[in-house]
Amino acid sequence: MNNAVHLIGNAHLDPTWLWRWQEGCGEVLQTFRSAVDRLNEYNDFVFTCSSACYYKWVEDIDPDLFADITRLVKEGRWVPVNGWWVQPDCNMPCAESFARQALYSQLYYQEKFGRICRTGYNVDSFGHSAMIPQFLANAGMRCYVMMRPSAEENPDMPEGMFWWDSPDGSRVLTYRIPTSYAENGRNGIDSTLSLLKKMADEKNHGMMLFYGVGNHGGGPTKGDIEYLHSLENDGFSVLKFSSPDQFFEEQCSVALDLPHWSTELQHHASGCYSATSAIKQMNRKTENALVSAEKWNSVSCALSGSKGDTAEFKKAWLKLCFNQFHDILCGCSIREAYDDALAQLGYAQSIAQDEENKALLEICAKIDTWLDGVSDSVAVSERHHCRNLNYPRPVVVFNPLSREIKTNVRTYHPSSKVTDSEGNEVAFGNVRSSRSNDSHSDTVFEAKVPALGYALYWLWHEDSKKECTVKGAAKATEYSLENGLVKVTFDEKTGGISSLVTKADGEEHLAGASLVPLVIDNSKPDTWAHGIFKFHDIIGEMKLDSIRVVEEGGVRAVIRVKHVYYNSYISQDYILDSSSPMLRSKVRVLWQEPLTLVKIPVTVPGENPEAAYEIPGGFIKRDCSGNEEPALTWADVTAGGRGVSIITDSKYSYDCVGNTLRLTALRNSIFADHFSHRPDADFAYCDEGLQRFEYGVYAHAGSAAESDVKMLADMLNNKPVAVPAGYHKGALPGRKSFITVDKENVSLLSFKQCEDSSGDYIVRLAETAGRRTKTAVVINLIEAGFYADFRPFEIKTFRIDKNGYPIETDFLESII
């Protein structure tokens, strides 16, 4: 028999929640000291603790305590688990974030303790993406402990132990805690033990009892340890002080026939994916900024032959990793905690901006932008603007994506003509700038930029009076926008969209008015929305205040629609670019309605609707029953062979009710309102005030997987950067790609320098359409190119040495 109950001494530590991180740090120090004391007092006691961040705090603040812990880890009595920086939310971080959670943490554990964590451990995280097994496996962890959702929240999930598979085939042996991660006190321990022993007998495998005071730290008390000793002595011989590592090792040593789970683990706190928009927006923007900056930093280093330094990026990533902690990113901490979080993410973004700006200017300096006859290497300057009427001004547009893009790019001055590096005219327009100064116009031009590369464009000053012959295809009428690909018709009464037709096939993609914001009652749910999985109680439809054409057409056309609801408004600039199939909306919201939620719906025609949502590293299909669902940059509803996607730059929550997909634009709950009876106070609300975000609506034939939704989402979230350059000689041509990936369904997640300072490069790629694929990757920049096979949604990491030879590795970069 292998049905022992393993006693897992632990302390659940939320570094931020109903307190700020500074208090959480103190809580960690006190808990760790207490745990060391207990370990010194009881020879058989074993302590388990996750989160590399906590160890780092202790190492920095209390080196003596850290030395004790190091000794105990080496003795096997203190067992670090979860090779991640914190216990993050497991739905919203992008795949690259999960890679970094693992990279920095497992390297830290290896450096300090001579071992990495073998068990993943996210006992409080509110739900789990289907890709978590892959993220764990890529970091050397083959076992996993989780708790949410509970058996009541998802009765279909196996109880106890089960095999959990990602779509790529990665697998972790998973243990779901049936009761609590922090049992303490005789009564709690007794009742849980009784349940665990029964489950162990029924399932014929061991179980784990997680005991110790938790949430605000604490850990196992003397009383609990001695009580467990007494149970052991009273004949409970199946009890043993243990760790998750030991538990799984023992389970694997005997024959197991366990159930399977091969999709995500949902739902627990469905409101967490929409509460507190600001932190979510900062998370997305910081992720994108860091990934992009690292790519350009790597390109610049490779061009100059320098090794580069990963230290600054590591600092930034660790701030991001920390703020992906589940109670932070999920928007359910106290208001004051978000001041800290936004400051930390601002720090991370600042590093990203510094590094990217430096890298782009270094690359620009190598591009040949010289024009014969230009006497000065800089343009003539007049007030705030460069004004050289005899020569065009070079602007280099950088594309951080691994596919060539064709998109509109904005620069902050007007032009009379734009040409590419070959001298071909390109469509452009002078559009109203955000400033009220000088010309009041910016240039928007249509750029075609190679994969992870750049393209040089020449912009003639507005006053140079150059003739422009190329026109963009976008145009607006009073109630419509169209280009060569789509036509959008607005409803003059509601301000919504009544028609969205794709011109290639003439198909209508909407069934009824869409995009009219709905206001939904959010008074019953707490911040997490515990026990509530649907937000359907509509209390109002926002009223149209105004609709007008802002830009009539050319390179883009714009209609501005404003909706109002009591003291709040939503103003949207609907933008249709000349060559894009996606209608964009730049949204400005002023929201002042407590305990409400706003959804933006689209309804498609057709039978048997199917919803798909982006998840970290892939997408997942879910039913259309109206549950609130987490997603990353896009969600889609498809019926009758065609569909519509909503793509956002900062939102994470949707539902799909039959044929209607609804973006949750904001959710205005009280901060950290945990099943509260809400005694009167001047409450702060987590989505009140002004916010800006952008979303897109994309109509397509076929399924989401067959469409360009992933690419468009990448483009909306990673816009090209236009860098005004000077005139200079250079070795680089006017247009160049540094990395190409020959399959559209394989995305470049990361191009960075290896963390071991070897100068090797790391290339991480993901299959995103859910199909087996062989791809060719060419990185002429570092004289490398290779082939790789991908399973559906597989993420692969390659390390390339200075001679261009690749090896396949994992998130840990073959450093360990």
Added chain:
Amino acid sequence: MKKILLKPHFVRKSTHYAPDDPRVPQFPASAQCPVPDLSDFPLPLPSKKADYTCCAKAGNILWLGAETGLTRYDPDAEYDFDRVLYFSADRDLKDNCVSALLPCETGIWVKTEQAVTLIELPVMSAEEVSDTLLRETLKYVARHSMVSHKYLAKAGEHDSILPYGSCDNDGGFTSGFCLGELFRYAVMREEKGKDAPETQDALKVARRALDACLLLMYIHGRGDGFVARTYSTADEPLPDDGLFFRRHGDKATCLDTTESRERGIVGLEIDCGAPFPERLKYLFEEDGYTLDDIYYKCDTSSDEITLHLLNLLFAHKILGEEDKELDDFIIQSAKNIVNHILDSGLTLRDYSGEPTTWARWDEPYFTKEIGWVDAALNSAEMLFYLKMVMEISGEKGKWQEEYDRLAGERGYADLPAKHYDRLYQQSMRDDMDPPEEIMYGDHWLATASLFGLCYLEKDEELLAKYRAGYKTWRTSIEREHDPALDFLYLVACPGEEIDEQRVIEWFTRANISRLAAGVSLKGRHDIPVKTLRQGYREISTLLPQDEKFISKYDRNPVEYKNYDSGGLMCIESCYVYTLSYWMGRYFGFIGG
């Protein structure tokens, strides 16, 4: 899947010459073009760019020579996988150090350190490739009409083939070969008519291979349904890799090998007096041997039984109606085997009356550590045997009773779906990655038995279980992108998908010889290598057949390996290709 049309495609042909051979042309300096700037080359290159030292152009085709082999670039190639080709030693070149190139009308002359090689790319249809490989196998590989592989006295030289050399799995491999030829016959009969020369040729080859398989079911003279692994004749050397019994009259004596000495049975005499089918004697008598000249190998594994019975299933389906006597013999032979297993407590009984090492389908075996993992495969095999016998004999009775008992009461129908779980758990216990734990030969056995069950079972509940089991195996099987494995899966599980481009690549980038020669991976700049937990190395992409090592269905196809599965001194049989091709035609996946 829509039907695939395989267009005629080039194949690689290398002819090596000594540098001073008068047939070798002069390499004028003018023939060389400077190595172009490769800094923006649009595809991965097999050699490091800086290592390319010479270059030649033939139309739009660019040939690049390096110290690490030869590269051909065709920017206009119809298929992506044809745009960059890599030629390496020993299969394509004598050595990898290419110093000069000279295009000619039929190909290119390549000067390397040790030789000058003429590389030609003649165009052949898939059917021609199949026929070429078949003729090579029949000429060089067949031994007493069994086909596995044969060894060479000199590496790379067909004519140095050794006349002897048995293989542990002759029975299984010959069954696979036979199956391909049966499919060929069925396709030819359908398309060209029974009397067409091609049809008759296919029938002749198939019948001989089938007889060679059937012979193993009787050669031991035990009369109890046992199946020998292989046999040799007295003038062939005795391999020291198992247990062999030499026939003499009504007795057979255990021969002296390491294994028989360890077991203490050297000289052990057992009976072999059961009647021997006259119809099979020609297989050794035509070479001047008698039964007394034969020694056979025992300790047969489940592999052989599974492959024999899959082969007999299709022999019955394809040949049964037109040759009733043969059909009766097939049916009886299959029944003999399965009877033997049932009578032996779901094992294959060896000379001693005890189970052989690797032929156990019984529950006690399934509870042992190794058997616990094997149970997922062996349970499916056992059910397939019973289902197959019922199918070809039309009988139910005890077969059905046992099938029902095993599938239902004993839970055999549920076990196939546990395959990957158990394999994975074992890999965790052994601290291995799953690919390090996989027995690649099991892929064919799982395919044979689970395909067979899905093909024959009509009960929806059982069929669902078998398909579920089959799908768990696909986790590792689909790594191979092997058409035969994929085609049977599609027949068994309609609606599933396979990668058609990979199928096309597999057939069009085939070798036209199964002569072991080896390829070079070490210098490849375009193929990442991955090191698994226990140090086993894999490459990150499955290479085209003409750039990877040659093997049967028993190797990890993405193993980081320079040499063919038989080393450098071997010719493998053709059946990996011929079986895939004719199976594809037979089931309608490949157009004629």
